Amino acid sequence: MLAFGAGALISAVSFDLFEEGLKLAGGVPVALGLAAGALTYFAADRLVEQKVPGAGAALALGALLDGIPEQAVLGIGLASGEGISISLLAAIFVSNLPEAIGASSDLRQARRSPGTIMRMWGAVAVLCALASLAGFAVADATSGDVEAGINGFAAGALLVMLVDSMIPEAARKAGRIAGLVTVLGFAVAAGLS
Template sequence: MGSALVWGAVAAASLVIGGLLGVARAWPDKLVGAVLAFGAGALISAVSFDLFEEGVQQGGGVPVAIGLAAGALTYFTLDRIVEHKVPGAGAALALGALLDGIPEQAVLGIGLASGNGVSISLLAAIFVSNLPEAIGASTELHEAKRSRATILRMWGAVAVVCVIATVAGYAIADASSGDFKAGINGFAAGALLVMLVDSMIPDATRKAGRIAGLVTVLGFAVAAGLS
């Protein structure tokens, strides 16, 4: 349980670090866009290798497909609700970080409970993708006149929830079937894919311009290499 708490905190720390960087100063749009593009590539890798592929291996395609649909619909619905209250891509990115962070870190905890140790590839993918998500969202929210304190409290709360998800994943691992674990993987992948297409990639392209595609491939390559 202690290892789940420690590694969960390490993975979630990138959200707070990204939040601090995002509000520390006004970052050029091109740089923010490039960071978002890199993170998008890392997330595509995480969906492909750490969530979808492992989910299919654990429980087969059907539980993963059900999880994908549930994650996609959950993100889509909540994003529309948040959009009316806090317009802009920043709120969508923050919501995406929460909705994919919970099942991602639950998967991390389940892996620790299996006795195989921490999955370095999953840990790195979570950390590498959280950082640009948090930087981009914090920058957008700060530009929308949200206070630094409000933004940092938000990321602190999201990080705490993600750490709790890691511990919960560790605690329920023995009682969880392969189908359930596959469904968790699918849920995270579904939420991520909708967030990527709706918010992260369009925002990266708008801010970074033509280099966004190249940087996305670089992010994918780095995360895939770590996998």
């Protein structure tokens, strides 16, 4: 599941975040967002790792740092009348479900209670829903540069999370087959895009 999700996330970063950001405003806003997202995830992951060791917390942090800007972009798209592409929704689902399953199973192995895990995912869901509402509310005041920067932020956070947590954990758990399953996840999500 982690390997498949990693492939889907690589596709989402490539086609739904980075490429869309470039179309919206060019390279500078996307690059600034990319750097901000990567540095934010890197720093936040180090803090989380001190309190909750293991890949589960890192994957949950990745879901949060990816989810908030992703949902803000969806809110902006809805408010501007662009709608939401089915391919983006499918890519979000295809990538986030394995990420959530992997994080939850790692947290259970680390002896976190089911209630704690459910509260954590509930908080992530509420924050992401609020990000959609915020994106919808500020859509008229945002430019393509802001949306491109948000896309870049999500892409940067995701890339660091993929390399630091998700891909190594998938390879550790599944062995060499993880690479093939990652390609399958990429292909499915890319096909949906």
